[in-house]
Amino acid sequence: MNPSLPRPALALPPSFSTREFRNALGMFATGVTIVTARNAAGELVGLTASSFNSVSLEPPLVLWSLS
Template sequence: MFTPTNTALPPDFDSRHFRHALSQFATGITVITTRLEDGTLLGLTASSFNSVSLDPPLVLWSLGDRAQSLSVFTGNSHYVVNVLAADQRHLAEQFASRTENRFQGVEYTLSRTGLPILKGASAWFECFNRSRYPEGDHVIFVGEVEQCAALDQAPLVFHQGQFLTSKAL
């Protein structure tokens, strides 16, 4: 029998169990890019990307509340969500690393607002930083898409802790 409550019940699992259950959901891999005021490029790997609305065109992604780049992404007016193609695993790893210059050796073009769009990305979305919502140990970013493009190639996918191409699923 269902008994409604006014608050969530405490979880009956630990974080390891929760992480394993989440790994059953295949996600695409993105690199979120922006630019600092001094012109320095910034990018990070994120798998927490999703569409929100067609009208207006909105997407979301999230970033840990302890990330060093949180203040940059919170304060900047724009960012680009680059959906990685199946052959871009190296970019997912490079932008997830602690390397100081994650753009070293990376080919990109600049958007109309001067932000990096990664060459060969399966798709990209240039977004106005519309809103941010702190939830749990992350901040959810909602971006209003101003420009986007798709190259119609297979995306890079993450499932059960492994990178895959969509053809392998």
């Protein structure tokens, strides 16, 4: 690991139940969506995804694609 780069943040367990995740995914109509996250400095970043699909409820995973 390069010592000049910040250490990656550890993934935390989700703060929602499998049922809540499933319900949220069930309300999403297919189509284009915005994916957002925070970078290492804590700033919000985002992009437009042309495809968004659920992959797994346990662990909670989604797939998104750029186009």
